Amino acid sequence: MFCMLPAYSPTSTCINVTQNGWFFPLDARTLVLHDRHLTFGLNMASCHAPQASFFPQISPPFSADTSSSPIVSCRFPCRYASLQVSSPSSGTFVPRAEEKTKTERNIFACAATASRLVAEKPAPTKKKTTITKEEGLVLYEDMVLGRSFEDMCAQMYYRGKMFGFVHLYNGQEAVSTGFIKCLKEGDFVCSTYRDHVHALSKGVPARSVMSELFGKATGVCRGQGGSMHMFSKEHGVLGGFAFIGEGIPVATGAAFKSKYEKEVLKNDKVDAVSVAFFGDGTCNNGQFFECLNMAALWKLPIIFVVENNLWAIGMSHIRATSDPNIWKKGPAFGIPGVHVDGMDVLKVREVAIEAIARARRGDGPTLVECETYRFRGHSLADPDELRKPAEKAHYAARDPILALKKYLLQHNLADENELKSIQTRIDEVLEDAVDFAEASPLPPRSQLLENVFADPKGFGIGPDGRYRCEDPSFTAGTAQV
């Protein structure tokens, strides 16, 4: 098996493959090696190419409306145990999990190191950037907001302002920002208990999220949801779920509604997509597989985003999963499975744009596995003793915010002052959010019985013959129901 990896130029690269191979142009920036199979970003249109053919037809153009460089799919056994690539956005990667055994390293090794062949050709000095200055600053601000918000949450938790289970998103911002900033109003996002940043990226004001965490009546869910249940009808955030896997069917239902609206209600203007975020642990859950099947079956406009941070509380993904390559599970259902470096917002964004366009076109779902990491423990109650310091250090070096900052500065898209002013602005937003939350009132007793039912007649008819909700003490929250 011979594979020839050409230079970086997005338009001219090509790869010649042998059996089981695909033949496509390559964008080497999203190159990752797993288990001696080479996979990089995925060209969605090309997924329909038959896998059996020796030189499958290249379907031109790969996707009509891709503004960024074409991303390709390639899976074939490669003689190189490790393949190196240097990314313009965050420097050379080092193989992940160096301390693991050789077998494990083969499975999960080599996040990337540039191949000899690639390294031979010098990278062009003036690389065309994939984002504009405005886009870059939007991404940067969103990630900084996410990070600062979570840091503030930790502070407030330890000061006794919020309680219960709080799961922080530090380190994973690239996934949220990368995907959600490509969505538009009307699209849906469905998350897990690690949902603060998803809500913020989707547009829920920091004030509302913070006061929800404080349990105040001005919270986005009136204080009734809490950290793990962020919902926003206005911004299309469908939750916030405490049990893993629960949100995936809900996101599938929202995607079903989009399809229903288009095909049954004949509303052509609708093209809402749903994005479901969940973790590596969820990928062993039945709901994940059931929804992949249904979404693929009915070609629902949904993107399944796996935030693979390698740990489900204290259970390592490799200890829990027979085949840790989650992206591989997509093709089993006939949908593209993509693996992307989730610590690099630009790469995530490229994949997101492609996947979202695919969903909007009506070509169906995509499974995107984002390799990412959480810098803090599972929750604020987690002592986080099982993860090795070397692993943490490895990923800390790949901090998505620092990587984007470096990229912006290197490509002269922004200067230090602009970035600093963004940080200052975010700090002010958070100060305001905390002040607002502190000053907000706690929910009154009367709120207890509100919203249990959309139609409060559901509380039934009382002994006096009237509906219980008509009882005056009902609105005081003291009715016996």
Added chain:
Amino acid sequence: MGLSSIAYDLGSGLNGPMSISHLSSPRQQLAFSAKSCTGSRACITVRAADGNSGSMRAPPSTVRASKLVTNAVAVKSETASIAATKSGHELLLFEALREGLEEEMERDPRVCVLGEDVGHYGGSYKVTKGLAEKFGDLRVLDTPIAENSFTGMAVGAAMTGLRPIVEGMNMGFLLLAYNQISNNCGMLHYTSGGQFTIPVVIRGPGGVGRQLGAEHSQRLESYFQSVPGLQMVACSTPYNAKGLMKAAIRSENPVILCEHVLLYNLKERIPDEEYVCCLERAELVRPGKDVTILTYSRMRHHVLQAAKSLINKGYDPEIIDIISLKPFDLHTIGNSIKKTHKVLIVEECMRTGGIGASLRASIMDNFWDYLDAPIMCLSSQDVPTPYAGTLEEATVVQPPQIVKAIKQLCG
């Protein structure tokens, strides 16, 4: 199970709690009044097994065999719409469900059905027969066998604007969807602070059938009853099946509609004009004075069968089909208890933690002072339903047991 033809009662649900005054004919009023057999009301004294004919019944010499009461319920009242003109149409319960479903789907294009074999197969019990051809494959969606996920999908669709109906091929299968029903259906309206409504209807046949085996004979009413945020109703006749189906679809709350495997072929004449039952109201099946019998679903028919023999023995039971399993209609129930002072609950779910247990507690909390005797409750045995016919029969409450319980309660 020999069921007499069931006369429906226009009074319940539409005009408020039933009172005897709506029965226009004196003959009918008398038929339901005092248990004394000395008036024009006919009865036959039946010697009880212990040879005691009871102190409250007329001595045999005054028995008039002129009219044996074979119907335990009100005969069709002479209201203009049905009895006189013979209008309305006769159908089976599953057809009534289908009619209700079809009418609602025509009325609102957002109403859709999801479930296994609901589309091309027409539903395991033919409730959705013909609907996929009429409304299309997306509105009557054949799902893969993934209850948890397609129930969750229905929740997500409901949150974003549709009005889905989830059919569990058998109620027992919905145990697999319990996660979504409890966590999402019941809770999301609350945890989202009222932002999202979940107008789903979850329906399916439950109950003990004819030797279907333990797993297909489950009663899940009591499992769902505790879930806050859910409403639950049980239909028992074609009339209330159609009315409850329509009401459940129109409701903004998540509603569980419990049907029964053995009741699908019940025949009744229902009105042609559109009607909707009330989800929160119980149905007064037969007014009476001696004892209140509270029941639902299939047990209603066992109670009616037992009532035939009870009436012939001279008892005058008031039979209430509670319909709304969550929340209980304490008004209808309370009015009855205030009249009779004795309660017998006849249910098909298990004794432990069943609907009856919950109802007993509610009644004691609210109507303790009106009770003359402890509340009796007849429930199914706490056993997985056996396959063997004789054992299965022994698992659920049978009419002779009901008669015996009433005798015990009333003396």
